[in-house]
Amino acid sequence: MIGTAEGLARAYAKRWLWKAAAPVAVPVFGVLTLLLIPLAVLAAPDASTSVASSACSIGGTGASVAGTELDSVQMGHAQTIVTVAAAQGLDPYAATVALATAYQESRIRMLANDGSSPELTAEQAAVTATSLTYPHDGLGSDHDSVNTFQQRWIAGWGSVAQLMDPVYAAEAFYRRLVEVPNWQVIPLTQAAQAVQVSAYGSAYARWEPLASELTTMLWPAAQATAADASGAVAGVCPDLPVPAGSWIRSTAGTVTSGYGPRGGTWHAGTDIAGPRDGPVYAAADGTAVRAECTSAYCDRDGSLSLAGYGNLVELDHGGGVTTRYAHLSAYTVTAGQRVSAGTLIGFQGSTGNSTGVHLHFEVRLDGASVDPVPWLTSRGVDLHAASAG
Known part of the structure; x- marks a missing residue:
């Protein structure tokens, strides 16, 4: 909707x-x-555990x-x-x-x-x-x-x-x-x-x-x-305690769309769908190079007819490696800000070219997108692991 x-x-x-x-x-x-429960290694929850919006939200x-x-x-x-x-x-x-x-x-x-x-x-x-x-x-x-x-x-x-x-x-x-x-x-x-x-x-x-x-x-x-149509907000969720140099799973939720061809276009990332306004964290240490609205509007949910990532945060991790976090309802960092793995950078939303609440996560090497799943798997992170909400 x-x-x-x-x-x-x-x-x-x-x-x-x-x-x-x-x-x-x-x-x-x-x-x-x-x-x-660091999001880097999310274990499958007990079947009787309900997904609670009080886990950590804004x-x-x-x-x-x-x-x-x-x-x-x-x-x-x-x-x-x-x-x-x-x-x-x-x-x-x-x-x-x-x-x-x-x-x-x-x-x-x-x-x-x-x-x-x-x-x-x-x-x-x-x-x-x-x-x-x-x-x-x-x-x-x-x-x-x-x-x-x-x-x-x-x-x-x-x-x-x-x-x-x-x-x-x-x-x-x-x-x-x-x-x-x-x-x-x-x-x-x-x-x-x-x-x-x-x-x-x-x-x-x-x-x-x-x-x-x-x-x-x-x-x-x-x-x-x-x-105020700005997408920038102050962070109120705690950052995750993550060892320096680690990579982590950026958000809770289920992988709903993978990397590769999709509907006649190329899907350059992996979609993880979780609760609206669920916290999104930096996947690794880096510097924010972009934190902005990239669509015609970002003050409400977007649609397939709207171009762009919506509210987007892009982090530079050095060595030609960058990550993108798209469709955010809001972001908590500014361009030029240094972040650590586990730093709160935004919240799941559906801004831009989107039809549902999720995080679109990309990994890029020298500007070219690569499949985030094997990239993170090689660094000890399984995006397909069940996650607690």
Whole structure:
């Protein structure tokens, strides 16, 4: 899908709330995961391990809002919801309605669904359960409902894949909200209920104070994001501890497209698909020679009709070896900056000539592309190894 939320990664990283907090204020479990599992040698996870968006993201920093404690994952999703509203030209009340709805439905968490509801047919259950394959913060089992808003694919909200994208989920909510007559002036609980058609329609009003305060906190950064199309952000994920001179796997995810001919053209790299805004790290020591938008726009998702890499970082490792990291939602380095293997350089996105969230990774020798898979294999890195999200 082509998101309309402009630069969600920038909103996360620039949000004024974070600036008073240390960059390491991400979920403790996520930090430990990254410290203990270098992406250079990713082992296959246990089958029962869910992919958690809290592993390390640009989600946010926990806060107390209207007497309610929200952790970094909840704050990250809240910022997404508010930023999408601002990007679509809606007013703060729209964001307040959405936040109250999300808190009532999921406590502002991206919930997957195991399809165990007895209301589903076997086929519907199987489709619903595919939500488990996408980044999520927990499980629900209410019919076929998924995500922060508990939207239902059977009810026409979108495909499971779309609904498990936080940006799409917020966009879908606002599409229906603006169709509600007089939504800007009717009570919040009526506006929310008109969108959700919930069996507990009066419950949304309980969370209006929380949602209103959250909107006030997050709206300035959302507005700034809508006004600033730059792809550069400050890094908030910790760098990986990597021995000097090592090569590593740059990001978590699954290889979805390899090096070589593809659709009548030459695919000069390897695509690794992981969570939207998943961290991307320098594959080896080097110097950033490019960190820029290379397409007509990079403030939102691109498409096959758009030329260029989108947000691109290129690193020079010396000896004629360079690497490229493309389609980033945002980048955290500047041209001329020296980086070490494991330095955070950006976040997975879908900018430029792209139709889905992933990292396009290239290795070049004296300017000519080479297959990244054997190159990294010879340096002890298996791009095809299963990876933890």
